[in-house]
Amino acid sequence: MRPAQRRTALPAALVALALTVTACGGDDSSGSDEPHGVAKSKAAAPETWPLTGLEAKGSTDEDHPALVVKMDNTEASSPQQGLGSADMVVEELVEGGITRLAAFYYSQIPGVVGPVRSMRASDIGIVSPIDGTIVTSGGAGVTINRIKGADIPFVTEGSAGFRRDDTRIAPYNLFADLGAVAKATEDGKDSRPEDYLPWGSDSDFKGGKPATSLTADFGGSHSTEWSYQGGHYVNTNSFAPADDQFSADSVLVLRVDIGDAGYLDPAGNHVPETKFVGDGDALLFHDGKVEEGTWHKDELTSPVTLSTSGGSMKVPAGHTFIELVPIDSKGGAITYAK
Template sequence: MRHRPHRSPSRAAVAALVAASLLLAGCSGGDDEPTAEPSSPEPTAAETSEPPEPTYWPLTGLERTTDAPRHPVIVTKVDNTSSSAPQVGLGAADMVVEELVEGGYTRLAAFYYSKVPKAIGPVRSMRASDIGIVPEGATVVTSGAAPITIKRINGAGIPWITEGDAGVYRETSRYAPYNLFAGLADIAKRLKADEEPPPYLPWGTEADLPKGGKATTLTADFGAHSTSWAFQKGGYVNTDSYAAQGDQFPADSVLVLRVKVGDAGYRDPAGYPVPETKFEGKGAAMLFHGGRVIRGTWSKDGLNGAIELSTKDGDLVVPAGHVWVELVPAVNGNVTFAK
């Protein structure tokens, strides 16, 4: 038997076979790999990074948009009698604390951090009360203190600057002891801080406050001296201030804390017993803000503890801004206000 010779398919047949196979592949049910979608471009670092967390000034609670100062908080003791007029530099302070001294008069602890004035004064002496007022890490500018007070201030680890140190000088146009002044701008350049201080008060916003009651004027009475305030144009004006014209402290709030007062253990040169504010424990608080008053309680765990505020409904905050703190004696002191 003769075999037929093998014959290769024609080009036309091959083409038809390929076309048929392609048609069958297109109709198949999904055995093939899916076609990849075009990839999206990777997000840039600028698109993926979150905005930085805001930072705030510790003595005002206001947002800080610059680097922190290299100097520590500087607390300057300022006379607060008629002999101090005109006081200089209060308008640049972040915060002011008014405290009782002998004879029923008061002295100011003016706090500087976000900015420092060229000059501040008249500078007067420290009290043991300052141990509970001055924040940790701060430096005090003072005319000195009684030996017993200096011993306690040093024991508390509070650094201080006084007459004889660079930047502290006598103003020749005034008479002693109300002529000691400090050039804070120059002093600040020579001071270095290890770290930024924590918030001095529990800061918040006006929206966080309870409604409170209406109060457009108030007076804090310390005995021989009283400090009065009036709510005007969104802030509080010290109506009996000794500050120079245009250099008054720009108070957004007035915080009154009723405090216990003890005996510091010595008498001043005039023979008056020197009081000591016990700024620890707890007491009644009154926050004046926006023409209203909110009653609450303050607490402080020891002289170095943080100040906490509360009402019967929970925590109380202080709206960010410049605050004048009145440490009014719970006994022999008084606070009055009116609508």
């Protein structure tokens, strides 16, 4: 069971409205399979979405946790599927100097996404602040034990919605129908995750230095390149097709320390672990500019707080791509230009 203390109740006014609508609905001619006189619970939407800070309009029929899909991020994954529907994406270092994506879905649930890959211990600090459920191909035994020890639910092959694409080569052929996954993870709670980031508006953004291009170098065989085009940041070396890429309103770079997860992958590489706790430098790219500050997390389960020398840093509401770039001493680097 997910720890309830990390979920917050929906506004009372919205809950009351939902109850009023249910009470005044009259005859139900929807063809529901529910017994006569038993109304199906329908969770009211939150006022804002926790993974984007954007206004939530209407209501949602699917009362599911935030789903975090572990997605491959190598050329073998091309074309990635469903990335453009994510609320937020986090990029993390894995073994061999490559990266993997944690794609977050909550405000909208697409169909098929993937390729779905395995978990890492780094995911504890990434997923637990919003009490999410990981959609994954599995993980090493030590990783699974740590994920379970952190009380993070996960679903994997053999669960509802998972399938193999025979036109692709394993292990890059596992995909998940998130509609089926979301249905299977409904919990009947009128609640929402905590805000993942300190959301604000464009007026809160204090960036002044021009930054229309940036490169996040993970210190191995992969760098992620961004270009500010048409009001959004475009990942110019994405493995997603042009019509299904993640359109970032902001790119948030957090410099992190990297440790050793304590085991080797099948190729004999040491598996790194992102230390997503404590504090470090932060760079917020928005509207073709950059704001410098610091990030802080008291515990792995804590939300991220951001600050500058002048006070708090807020991320303008929208779709954000978070780059967990290793600190310089671990080989990582961030460069940007006008």
